Amino acid sequence: MSFDLAAFARTCGVAEPAVFAERCEALRRMLEEANRTTNLTRIVGETEFAVKHVADSLMIGKVFPELTDRELRIADVGCGAGFPSLVLALAYPRLRVTAIDSTGKKTAFAADAARQLGLDNLAVVHGRANELDRQPGFQRKFDIVTARAVAPAESIVRDCRHFPAPGGRFILYQSPDRAETDRAAVKNARCRITPAFELPEAAGKRCFLEILPGK
Numbered sequence: 134m135s136f137d138l139a140a141f142a143r144t145c146g147v148a149e150p151a152v153f154a155e156r157c158e159a160l161r162r163m164l165e166e167a168n169r170t171t172n173l174t175r176i177v178g179e180t181e182f183a184v185k186h187v188a189d190s191l192m193i194g195k196v197f198p199e200l201t202d203r204e205l206r207i208a209d210v211g212c213g214a215g216f217p218s219l220v221l222a223l224a225y226p227r228l229r230v231t232a233i234d235s236t237g238k239k240t241a242f243a244a245d246a247a248r249q250l251g252l253d254n255l256a257v258v259h260g261r262a263n264e265l266d267r268q269p270g271f272q273r274k275f276d277i278v279t280a281r282a283v284a285p286a287e288s289i290v291r292d293c294r295h296f297p298a299p300g301g302r303f304i305l306y307q308s309p310d311r312a313e314t315d316r317a318a319v320k321n322a323r324c325r326i327t328p329a330f331e332l333p334e335a336a337g338k339r340c341f342l343e344i345l346p347g348k
């Protein structure tokens with residue numbers, strides 16, 4: 134693989150980048166094996182996985198370095214097969230990550246991968262965010278609510294409006310064009326688009342849409 138994941142992880146504040154890269158390769162092999170019988174993702178090749186799943190997921194730690202060394206509670210809405218939640222739990226052990234998805238086969242994989250990797254800082258929940266949002270156990274619980282390639286920001290903020298703890302916020306993975314559209318659509322909240330950045334291996338431009346919910 135030409136892409137040096139360990140070196141990239143170091144720039145994102147990962148404390149043990151070589152170990153992290155090894156564990157991500159173990160995760161890739163799990164995903165590749167599971168994908169033989171269950172359609173989880175089309176991205177299972179070594180370099181493509183490292184760039185489009187792992188590096189993309191890690192960028193939140195580079196743009197928001199407070200995630201790398203603080204005990205923050207993160208909700209990953211629409212986690213799919215566990216991205217970014219598995220990557221963040223591997224990279225930043227002080228985070229407490231809750232991965233949420235309504236597709237059982239995807240949460241089953243994420244939970245099994247977390248068990249095999251020994252991630253005691255990751256909980257996996259099978260359910261719909263808009264239904265969990267009505268449950269006291271999920272209300273005012275999370276410092277950060279994130280989502281990657283799931284739904285428009287307006288829908289995520291509406292469906293998860295009770296998730297953020299006091300002072301909590303949404304940080305959503307976006308493309309620059311999508312971020313501009315979503316910022317205009319989100320009402321009664323303060324929004325900020327981070328500067329755009331290029332993923333490694335010229336894999337595309339990304340940014341984050343940060344949303345501070347209104348009172």
